[in-house]
Amino acid sequence: MGTIVERKRKDGSVGYHAQVVVRQEGVTHRETKTFDRKAAANSWIAKRERELSAPGAVSGKKAEDPTLGAAIDRYVAESRRALGRTKAQVLKTIKTFDIADKPCSTITSADVVAFATELSAGRQPQTVANYLAHLGSVFSIAQAAWGYQLDPSSMQDARKVTSKLGLVAKSKMRSRRPTLDELDRLMTHFGGVRHRRPGSLPMQVIVAFALFSTRRQEEITRIAWADLDEEGSRVLVRDMKNPGQKVGNDVWCELPPEALRIVQAQPRAGDRIFPYTTDAISAAFTRACAFLGIDxxxxxxxRHEGVSRLFEMGRTVPLAASVSGHKSWSSLQRYTHIRKAGDRYAGWPWLAVVTATDQPHS
Known part of the structure; x- marks a missing residue:
């Protein structure tokens, strides 16, 4: 902590005696300097404390200076929290860019801006913003946790610049909802695939459950029979996605009657109700949309369709949140413009198909 002492000189003027004391790895460093102005003394203290805080600046030990790519690897390896597929893939992709080969100590805000500019070729500003957000996690801890000379202020400055240049932007709220005709075509398609290949994914069941339960893809594949409370018409959703926490964020969510009926029609052949992978579900859905020309x-x-349906049926924000699992009701504000219009899935013929107990099972 720096100190300033006022001292009167022989000629009657006042001098400001500034001192910084920094202790690093058992070594104490003291440094003093006198200034005519107090503001100059304060500036010098701030500058010297910042410089002396760098690893090895006082002790003389050479600080480790790995590449940004190596810092990313260490972040991934030592993170106790599950990174999630998107973040892991983004960090892996960043390692293919030139910035990953630079030593941490040499990376400036200009390098990050150049990286964002390179990223923007063929990518939306929202995507570039996500890349910088995930990379920012590495910048935020590398110096404090490992002593790497990766300046977090470089990322902060770069994000301000990229915003001014329009290279990044906030993600837009999607409002895409499937039409009943699109869902009919998808369900017909998946039914045909299942008829030809009984061992394929029961995508009709998965699509219908996602719609009525409002559950995310990865949440569906994690649900175990032990997490089901049939009497209470609810299910324990484990590791629910949340901005502040994911791992251990287990939430009881209401199961609407249609979703419960779908679950009860499934074979109890293992621990999980839907023992499939997110990659397989995503690939099957994407292929079907491409084949059917659904853009x-x-x-x-x-999930968005399922939440919209709840509001159309007259659910209030708290009641809709009891199904969707949103902790912050503000996240549901974009749905509140939806007026009560009844249930367009009343009498939906596909519900009888997916709740039939004589479905082929893989």
Whole structure:
């Protein structure tokens, strides 16, 4: 901590005696300097404390200076929290860019801006923003946790610049909802695939459950029979996605009657209700949409459709959240413009198909 002492000189003027004391790895360093102005003394203290805080600046030991790619590898290896598929893939992709080969100590905000500019070729500003957000996690801890000379302020400055240049932007709220005709075509297609190949994924069941339960793809594949409370018409959703926490964020969510009926029709052949992988589900859904010419529809849009349905049926925000699992009701505000319009899935013929107990099982 720096100190400033006012001292009167023989000529009557005042001098400001500044001192910094820094202790690093058992070595104490003291440094003093006198200034005519107090503001100059404060600036010098701030500058010297910042410089002397660098690893090895006081002790003389050479600080480790790995490449950014190596720092990313260490972050991935030592993170106790599950990174998630998207973040892991983004960090892996960043390692293929030139910035990953630079030593941490040499990376400036200009390097990060250049990286963002390179990323922007063929990518939306929202995607570039996600890349910088995930890379920012490495910048935020590398110096404090490992002593790497990776300046977190470089990322902060770069994000301000890229925003001004329009290289990054906030993600847009998707409003895409499948039409009943699109769902009819998808269900017909998946039924045909299942008839030809009984061992294929029961995508009709998975699509319908996603819609009525509002569950995310990865949540569906994690649900175990032990997590089901049939009497209470609810299910324990483990590791639910949440901005502040994911691992250990287990939430009891209400199962609407249609979703419960679908679950009860499934064979109890193992621990999980839907023993499939997210990659397989995603690939099957994407292929079907491409084959049928259904544009800009993702599996996650089924969750949006399910939540929209709840509001159309007259659910309040708290009641909708009891199904969707949203902790923050503000996340559901975009749905509140939806007026009560009844249930367009009343009498939906596919519900009888997916709840039949004589379905082929893999």
């Amino acid at each position: 800009d529809l993702t599996f996650h849009d089924l």
